[in-house]
Amino acid sequence: MRRRDFIAAFGGAAAAWPLGLRAQQSRARRIGVFMTQPAEDAEGQSRVMAFLQALQKLGWIEGRNIQIDIRWGAADLDSYIRLASELVALEPEVILSATSTTTMALQKVTRTVPIVFAMVLDPVGGGVVESLARPGGNVTGFMQFEYSLSGKWLELLKQIAPGVTRAAVFRDPNITTGIGQFAVIQALAPPLGVEVIPVSVRDSAGMERAVASFARISNGGMIVTGGQSAIARDQIIALAARYRLPAVYPYRFFVEGGGLVSYGPDLLDQFRQAATYVDRVLKGERPVDLPVQAPTKYQTVVNLRTAKALGLDMPASVLARADEVIE
Numbered sequence: 001m002r003r004r005d006f007i008a009a010f011g012g013a014a015a016a017w018p019l020g021l022r023a024q025q026s027r028a029r030r031i032g033v034f035m036t037q038p039a040e041d042a043e044g045q046s047r048v049m050a051f052l053q054a055l056q057k058l059g060w061i062e063g064r065n066i067q068i069d070i071r072w073g074a075a076d077l078d079s080y081i082r083l084a085s086e087l088v089a090l091e092p093e094v095i096l097s098a099t100s101t102t103t104m105a106l107q108k109v110t111r112t113v114p115i116v117f118a119m120v121l122d123p124v125g126g127g128v129v130e131s132l133a134r135p136g137g138n139v140t141g142f143m144q145f146e147y148s149l150s151g152k153w154l155e156l157l158k159q160i161a162p163g164v165t166r167a168a169v170f171r172d173p174n175i176t177t178g179i180g181q182f183a184v185i186q187a188l189a190p191p192l193g194v195e196v197i198p199v200s201v202r203d204s205a206g207m208e209r210a211v212a213s214f215a216r217i218s219n220g221g222m223i224v225t226g227g228q229s230a231i232a233r234d235q236i237i238a239l240a241a242r243y244r245l246p247a248v249y250p251y252r253f254f255v256e257g258g259g260l261v262s263y264g265p266d267l268l269d270q271f272r273q274a275a276t277y278v279d280r281v282l283k284g285e286r287p288v289d290l291p292v293q294a295p296t297k298y299q300t301v302v303n304l305r306t307a308k309a310l311g312l313d314m315p316a317s318v319l320a321r322a323d324e325v326i327e
Contacts, residue, residue, distance in 0.1 A: 028067045029060075029282055032092035032113075034084065034102040039072040043253050044098075047118070050268040051096060054275030060282070080105035088113055094281040096274055100177070100227075103128050103139065110138070114281045117141030118274040119267060121177035121227050123292055132292040140287040141277060142270050143294055144226055149264070150184040153223045153248045156263055156300075158192050159315055160307075161246040164221035166195045168214045168245070170207070170236060171225045173200055181225040201229045207239065215243035222247035224254065226264065233257060244310055252301040255326065260306045261318070265295035299323040 033051070037044030048070065052062065060066045069090050071083040084105040087095060094114040097103040103117045107128070121144045123129045130136035132143075157164055169185055172178035182198055189196045199210045214220055222245045224236055230251065237258045240247040249255060249262040277290055300318070303326040307314045319325060 028065055030067045030069065030090065030092045031278060032087045032090065032095035033068060033070040034087055034095060034097045034106060035070065036073045036099045036101055041073075044072065047098070047268060047271045051118075051271040051275050054272040055278065058275065058279045060279065077101075077105070081108055084109045094278050096278055097141070100126055100128065100175075107139065112138055114287050115139045115141075116274050116277040116281065116287070119144045119265070119270045121145075122147075122180060125176040125180065129292055134288065135290070135292055136288060138287050140290045140292055142273050143292055144265055144270070145295060145298075147180045147184050150181040150225065151188040152263060153225075153250070154185050154188050154192060154194060156261065156318070157221050157223060157246065157248045158194065159318055160248075160261060160312060161221055163219050164246065165193060165219040166197065166214070166217065167221050167223050168199050168211060169196050169223045169225065170199045170201050170229050172202060172227055172229070173198065174202065175227065177227050178225065185223060201232050201236075204232065204235060207232065207235065211239045211243060211245075215245060220245055224249045226250040241306075241309070246310055246312060252299060252324070255301040255303045258303065258306060260303055260310065262301045264298060266297035266299050269297045270295060302326065
């Protein structure tokens with residue numbers, strides 16, 4: 001559903017509100033939204049829709065009592081800072097920030113406008129907030145997952161492909177989250193009898209060479225960590241298929257795009273949760289008083305078509321706990 005169609009469909013709900021409530025909320029409040037993906041990205045559009053739906057349930061409807069200004073993802077960090085400056089110049093009362101990239105760009109521009117992030121991987125380690133309980137400053141929101149989750153990806157890989165003894169781990173070595181996730185996987189690897197090999201996601205050609213070299217030896221698999229890996233998702237899925245490597249991903253959209261299995265937070269729910277904090281800020285609460293929260297929903301998604309292409313029989317235990325099975 002396109003954004004304008006969504007607004008038309010949900011906007012009529014406000015007509016049924018009591019007259020007093022409509023009068024009370026007649027002044028449009030301004031909300032900024034800063035996304036990581038480009039505007040044409042379907043996943044990014046879905047996240048914005050989830051956010052708007054949640055706001056509507058809380059009584060906030062675009063074109064009636066709120067005005068939404070969106071800036072979409074850019075090609076480089078300098079562009080993010082420029083877009084953040086544009087958004088802050090519009091004087092929103094609160095900004096929804098999608099990820100670490102957008103949040104840190106906004107922090108370079110403003111220390112006063114309230115910012116609610118939807119899915120930052122390591123908000124304390126990345127310097128986004130001072131602590132989870134007391135974020136400090138003008139920023140709070142929802143983290144993606146704790147580092148301990150990273151070990152579950154390796155455990156899941158061994159469940160679906162017990163013969164795996166080597167795992168290529170896609171991570172960004174230039175950010176704390178990339179280092180932290182890899183460290184957890186590396187610590188868990190010896191007891192499971194797996195050697196882990198890091199693959200940088202910052203260089204497309206480098207990924208291609210690394211996986212080609214890795215796949216020359218049998219019994220290999222792949223783990224994709226959270227963060228920058230999402231930007232290279234199409235290439236990573238293609239590499240796994242080309243070299244017939246069973247792979248575990250952090251987000252469901254990898255599996256929807258042809259990946260084998262994912263385990264991680266429900267990212268659409270993250271944006272719905274972020275809407276509750278935006279609502280509270282609009283009603284007068286301060287980010288400093290709103291603790292950073294961990295996800296409340298995790299999901300396992302399995303693609304049986306991909307499993308068949310790889311010649312894998314998905315274990316019944318994995319299928320039993322799957323939230324969605326693509327056949």
